[in-house]
Amino acid sequence: MARRGLVLARSGSSYRVATATGVLNAVLRGKAKQEDRDRVVVGDRVTLDRPDGVAGIVAIEPRRNVLERRSPNRRGARPVAANLDRVLVLASVASPKPNLGLIDRLLVIAEANDIPAGIVITKIDLISHADLSHRFRSAGYPVWPVSVRTGEGVDELAREIGSHVTLLTGPSGVGKSSLLNRIQPGLPQRTGEISAKIQRGKNTTVTAVMVPLERGGYLVDTPGFSDVGLWGIEPRELARCFPEFRPLVDRCRFPDCQHLAEPGCAVRLAVEVGRVEPSRYDGYRILLKELTSSPRKWE
Ligand SMILES: Nc1nc2c(ncn2[C@@H]2O[C@H](COP(=O)(O)OP(=O)(O)OP(=O)(O)O)[C@@H](O)[C@H]2O)c(=O)[nH]1
Numbered sequence: 609m610a611r612r613g614l615v616l617a618r619s620g621s622s623y624r625v626a627t628a629t630g631v632l633n634a635v636l637r638g639k640a641k642q643e644d645r646d647r648v649v650v651g652d653r654v655t656l657d658r659p660d661g662v663a664g665i666v667a668i669e670p671r672r673n674v675l676e677r678r679s680p681n682r683r684g685a686r687p688v689a690a691n692l693d694r695v696l697v698l699a700s701v702a703s704p705k706p707n708l709g710l711i712d713r714l715l716v717i718a719e720a721n722d723i724p725a726g727i728v729i730t731k732i733d734l735i736s737h738a739d740l741s742h743r744f745r746s747a748g749y750p751v752w753p754v755s756v757r758t759g760e761g762v763d764e765l766a767r768e769i770g771s772h773v774t775l776l777t778g779p780s781g782v783g784k785s786s787l788l789n790r791i792q793p794g795l796p797q798r799t800g801e802i803s804a805k806i807q808r809g810k811n812t813t814v815t816a817v818m819v820p821l822e823r824g825g826y827l828v829d830t831p832g833f834s835d836v837g838l839w840g841i842e843p844r845e846l847a848r849c850f851p852e853f854r855p856l857v858d859r860c861r862f863p864d865c866q867h868l869a870e871p872g873c874a875v876r877l878a879v880e881v882g883r884v885e886p887s888r889y890d891g892y893r894i895l896l897k898e899l900t901s902s903p904r905k906w907e
């Protein structure tokens with residue numbers, strides 16, 4: 609009889625798969641193997657055959673959703689994880705300094721993939737998080753300020769994660785693995801120092817790993833990065849990936865308004881009267897330009 613499993617991690621051509629009888633290693637086999645090598649990702653539900661020896665993944669169940677981003681060194685989409693309830697984007701108040709452009713980009717990617725997103729402000733033991741929290745709350749995102757060092761906010765966040773499948777993303781060094789270790793002790797995911805010279809993380813986590821939680825949910829730890837491309841977003845869809853723009857876009861004078869210099873633009877008006885954060889609007893313009901101009905060198 610075929611067994612079903614949940615993919616927890618991948619290392620090269622081998623996958624760690626959780627089954628009703630325990631965790632085992634499996635390789636792609638048969639039809640599953642013929643498709644491209646990013647075919648199976650963390651969070652996939654798969655069917656395993658039962659040969660003697662190493663288990664084989666022979667089928668992948670249809671996905672509820674998949675988080676995809678553009679690969680820095682390859683054309684096309686790179687799937688990261690599938691079947692997620694929420695993406696949490698982590699931003700540290702300091703060390704490293706928040707990279708708002710990158711954080712907005714990660715939020716847009718979650719929106720474009722139709723996965724609910726939230727913000728975790730980390731390292732609140734270092735300096736005040738008021739401004740940073742306000743920026744994302746006023747954009748309509750749920751925000752959880754936490755400190756892994758003092759424990760502040762961690763229980764609230766753990767309760768919120770509950771029995772859901774939640775992916776942690778964000779720049780290198782913001783504390784994704786540290787947070788996971790705090791919520792689910794005894795793993796432990798390796799964590800890294802912040803480079804004193806460049807105030808950046810050192811890309812300690814190198815591959816996505818899904819960790820079962822005692823409460824029944826799962827957390828996916830992912831590698832941080834310093835840049836990420838957008839994938840598969842139509843320029844005219846971009847404004848709808850900014851939740852605070854959504855109620856405004858239908859009120860622009862022109863139905864094809866790009867919210868740049870058009871007269872009667874409801875988004876720009878909202879920026880002028882202070883209802884939309886100027887830095888979020890600036891982020892929108894940068895991303896729109898990127899989506900409408902030729903691909904960057906590394907794409
Ligand atoms: N002050 C303070 N430092 C923290 C906190 N959380 C994590 N750190 C430190 O931040 C550094 C980086 O933490 P990691 O958990 O490795 O960061 P990461 O986001 O997993 O980084 P990558 O795996 O490279 O993407 C470590 O030195 C942690 O000790 C916190 O709440 N407060």
Ligand SMILES: [Mg+2]
Pocket residue numbers: 784785786798799812813829830831832
């Ligand atoms: Mg990490």
Ligand SMILES: [Zn+2]
Pocket residue numbers: 857860861865866867868870872873874875876
């Ligand atoms: Zn407009």
